[in-house]
Amino acid sequence: MSVAFTKEQDYEATAADLPDRPISPHPNLVTREGLAALDAALAEARQAFAVAKAAGDQDLDRSALARAARDVRYYAARRASAELIETAGDDKVAFGSRVTFEREDGRRQTFRIVGEDEADPTAGSVSYISPLARALMGKTVGDLASFMGGEVEILKIA
Secondary structure (H helix, E strand, C coil): CCHHHHCCCCCCHHCCCCCCCCCCCCCCCCCCCCCHHHHHHHHHHHHHHHHHHHHHHCCCCCHHHHCCCCHHHEEEEEHHHEECCCCCCCCCCCCCCEEEEEEECCCEEEEEEEEECCEHHCCEEECCCCCHHHHCCCECCCCEEEEEEEEEEEECCC
């Protein structure tokens, strides 16, 4: 069969049909910083959409337009559902708390409990729905929390 009769894959059209980014079924709790980050991401996505749309008439880059439109939909939905939670400064671990704990092997770690979109364990933040955050919630300094088959002791809450 000649190559002339085969249909080449249209990668650009495939990219233009991107599925929406999944939206978590959990409440969209955010810190002040998380809300600001959502606002910035939405503004950036809207800017990317405007640029892709303007360039689309010349370059016909449907994949860039599709990615930008998908991001606008995602960040607009996340911003609309965002619930700002002010940190209480309580003596109990809660949303927004920065918790220092010690593992059984002697390692000390500190994480801040934040919303899903702002969680970044490598930067010291975990989502409030993560197993670690759920194990720590409601505890006070000196309490033990079960986590991953072991225990951690809470040393400090800020």
